[in-house]
Amino acid sequence: MASSDFRRLPGFRDFPPEELAFRAHLFRAWRAVARRYGFLEYDGPPLEPLELYTEKSGDEIVGQLYNFTDKGDRQVSLRPEMTPSLARILGEHARSMPKPIRWFSIPQLFRYERQQRGRLREHFQWNVDIVGEDDVSADAEVLAVAIDGLRELGLGAEDVRARVSDRRLLTALLRDGVGVPEDGMDAAFALIDKVERMPEEVAREKLAADAGLDPAQVDALLKLFELEGLDDIRAAHPEASVAEAAAPLDAYLGHLEAMGLGDFVEVDLTIVRGLAYYTGIVFELFDRQGELRAICGGGRYDRLLELVGGDPMPAVGFGMGDVVLGELLRERALAPDYERTLDYYVVVIGEEQGPAARGLAHRLRDAGHSVAYEFRDRSVGKQFKSAGTEGARSVIVLGPEEAAKGVVVLRDMASGEEERVPPESLG
RNA sequence: GUGGGCGUAGCUCAGUUGGUUAGAGCGCCAGGUUGUGGCCCUGGAGGUCGCCGGUUCAAAUCCGGUCGCUCACCCCA
Known part of the structure; x- marks a missing residue:
């Protein structure tokens, strides 16, 4: 047993050849698919100024930053996600680049929190983004890349599914369909994100207390999540604002269907995503058995670039981590046998x-x-x-x-x- | 950050109501006479029983603390 002074830090991994071979297997698949869609690879520094994250990413991420003061008295943080760095990099160069910008990266990301299954203090994440294009085609393209990344590794529609939603649609449904007051919207969004993980009674209480809903409104809100598919949603809520807000998601689903990926995708209004910067269609990929955490999450974030000081520019992208995906592949016996040659x-x-x-x-x-x-x-x-x-x-x-x-x-x-x-x- | 479970060789584990120099399988190294691998045989290295303290004539075994792992909560890349 090595001295405890030399032990690996909690939540960090060693990659002896066999483990590295598995990691390389993921990276190969990710790179192959990204290039197939015409994406270019980029990277940035693993250490960034703390302010890059404290200002714009939302409070959720800040509490778990792996940050410290460096020898030059600078407040710094290991990067917890790639998107702010991407926004910064693009802020300096985007103006001179042909649009749309299709970039991907496989950064190692860090967060200071207690580790558990599928969640370490460090992981590698496939980041894929389209910047400078607001058409919903770009949203569909990004989800298609994520799905094909999984298909490349041997996973099919029987193994994984994409749950998609649209914050604009959910906003219209809550405001005009349910009657959630303007000052209760944030609380309602936060609760909806976790509603499937709490008992219904608790959800009812919290919706009433935090979002200021009366019992009839709570009923109406919970009923939203029983609706299956866009057609049911529109039938249940004929309001004009709902129909308007549902149009992008409708087109999105049509594009994915046309690509032959319709079997992977289903509308699920409980998908909100924690990060504050998402503005439109959002999605998460899960294993069908629901045993593991989300494999991947992403969506449209049209305001982030201007928030970090760049030109206003629409953007859509996702991040897919190697930890949960690795667990799923090993569980499904899709990890390649290691062999020396x-x-x-x-x-x-x-x-x-x-x-x-x-x-x-x-x-x-x-x-x-x-x-x-x-x-x-x-x-x-x-x-x-x-x-x-x-x-x-x-x-x-x-x-x-x-x-x-x-x-x-x-x-x-x-x-x-x-x-x-x-x-x-x-x- | 909060709570539960666990902590014996590199790995998977065994260690009988606390009792002499702590074991097995796999792996590793060496040998089975410098002309042929996978199998087999023999031998060997490797553990202060996570760490610290306590109880006891005696602790891997009981108690406390600590660190680590793990599950859940929190939160979510």
Whole structure:
């Protein structure tokens, strides 16, 4: 047991080769899908000025920042999310860039809070954003990227679902359909976000107390969440403002249907998202069994760029973390088997073959092959054992008998077949 | 931040009502005579039983604290 002084910090992970291989598997899928949609990769610093988060992200995030004072007396924070950095980066360059801007990143993000399942103090998050386009097509495109990211990893509509809502629609429903007073809106939004996680009685009490609703209004509000689909919602609430606010979501669903992704998507008015900067369509992706936390969340945030001092610019995007997704993939046996591989392992019989072996190995490496050999003079049996352990596809044997004839033995480790070939023919 | 459960080798665990030098499997290393891997056999390394303190003739075993892990709450990337 290592001294406790050297222990890894709580909520942080080590990535030995097997773990790193799994992480790389996720990153490969994410990058492949993002590029397929024409997105460009970017990054920013992992450490940012504290003010980048304290001002605009909403109070929720501030309490859990991994922040401290640096040696220059600056108030700094490890980044808890990527969007403020993105807004800052774009604020400096967006004006000169062709629109729409389609960017993605895979930052490591940090939050100071007690860890539990699916929630560490550090994680990697696939961030995908479209900036400079307010058409709902962009919203649909972003959700399609998220869904395809999961499909690329082997998950289908039977495994995951996207729950989508629109803050503008919910606002219209609450104000004009239910009659929530203007000063009760924020409280109502906050409660709706967590209504499915609390008993109905508690929800009723809180809606009455915090949002100032009478019992009839509480009934009307809770009834909203029993409605399935946009058509039911519009039928239940024929108000003109509702019809108007439902139009973008209607088009959104149509676009996703046209892409063949309709099976993944369902309207769910309880999806609000905690971050204060969302302004329109919002969504979260969950495993169908509902055992895990949200895999991904995102939506439209049209005002964020101007809030951090940039030009006003519409934006829509999402973040997908590696922790919950990793749990889901492992649970569904979709994590690839880890295996070591090597193109060649060079077995040396007798120290006098050493120089020839090193020469051959290096020539093969120059040609792009992975090659390893034993560092010490060891028995042939041990050398073959190492070749097997390291996953060598072929073993090249250099021995005195072969050297005399100017050949080497080439053994295929899978089939066990051997042939004698001149070393110049390899590579 | 609040509460519950847990804490024995790298990993998975066993350790009988507290009682002599704390065990197994897997993994690792070495060997089974420098010409052939997967199997097998033999041997070895590796633990101050998370840490500190208390009770006792005696503590891995009981008690307290602390740290860590974990689940839930809070909150949500």
